[in-house]
Amino acid sequence: MSQQPRPETGTPARATDARLLTETVTRLRRALRASIRTEYPWETLPMAQVELLQVLAERSPARIGDLAARQRLATSTVSGLVGQMITAGLVARAVDPADRRASAVTLTDAGRDQLAAWARAHERRLNTALEGLDEADRAAIGAALPALVRLTDQLDGSV
Template identity: 70%
Template sequence: MLTALPMAQVELLQVLGEHSPAHISDLTAHRRLAPSTVSGLIGRIIAAGLVARDVSPLDHRACVVTLTDTGREKLAAWTRAHERRMDTALDALEALDDSDRAAIADALPALFRLAEHLGAPGYGTDLG
């Protein structure tokens, strides 16, 4: 079941859902993970039948990975389950008083800006 997968694997499946096929180096850059980490994660989801490794159509020396039909189905199921979890969490907002809801609403723009900053190219790559 996809919900039992570590989030790092789910995130790779999500990237492949949007950008498939992809080179390992593309996934490495997109997720900001070490190549060995991505290769290990890909190996595990290949073994689970969620991803397939193929020869790159543009460079026959390179490999690409792509979601399998099973991978697409599992990713769709995970997305539906995640949406249900989010709906439940949002329903819980009704239990909050007006000041708590207002504080959350006021914080959202700053949180979105923070998330955009964290996703900016080059962020977190200077380990000096």
């Protein structure tokens, strides 16, 4: 099925949408990281650690290799991050209940608290930004959220 080019660019609509979505998501992540630093210092919880905490909040306990595969990172990278997070008290390493020869990482109460504080800070920043938009823009973002969740699920399942 042929796509009609967009008059302003001459490129197919899907290519332009994909490019615009990529640019927008990248800018949104950068803006969130920059804006949150005033309330929640970056050094307190680096993004790589946040992402591991989020995975562990969904699936805990987890082996280092499973975390690495899920995050598409080298096992040594995840092992180093986990070591830092153990030192900070955010996660703990214990014997894997499914295989006593292996170890698994679990989220600690301190890790759960840090992740919750990080999420609350981001929600406050986003709520403030959303309040600055007109009702039509807020409604459009709200209407797009289910499709963005499905898109994320599609991307997660495509590897």
